[in-house]
Amino acid sequence: MSTPQPYHRGREAPAEPVTRVDSAVLAAARPYEAGTGSWLARLRAEFPRWGILFDPWRSTWVAVRGRRDIEVAPTAIALQDALAARDFVPAR
Structure with missing residues (x-):
């Protein structure tokens, strides 16, 4: 009869998370x-x-x-242009 092996949990987790984001970097x-x-x-x-x-x-x-108006742009300037074009009211 063999002796039972102790339960193996695997490697221990590192003290610091690996996906930490350094704000300076x-x-x-x-x-x-x-x-x-x-x-x-x-x-x-x-x-x-x-x-x-x-x-x-x-x-x-x-x-x-509101619920239906959404604009998505790659840059702030592109968003500014899209919103200005959308809010433009032509003169009568």
Whole structure:
């Protein structure tokens, strides 16, 4: 008769998570995101009826108004142009 082996749990988890994001490295790795806060403030002031969001993982700018109006753009400038064209009211 053999002696039972103790239960083996596998390797122990590291003390720090492996997917940790260092904010100092992130800013250097993605310099195009440096002014997102100022662009958010500018777009929100210019288009107060729109909800403006920036998704840093997809590098996408999103504007939402109500249930049906959604604009998605790759840059803040492209979103500004799209919203300005959408809110344009021609003179009578």
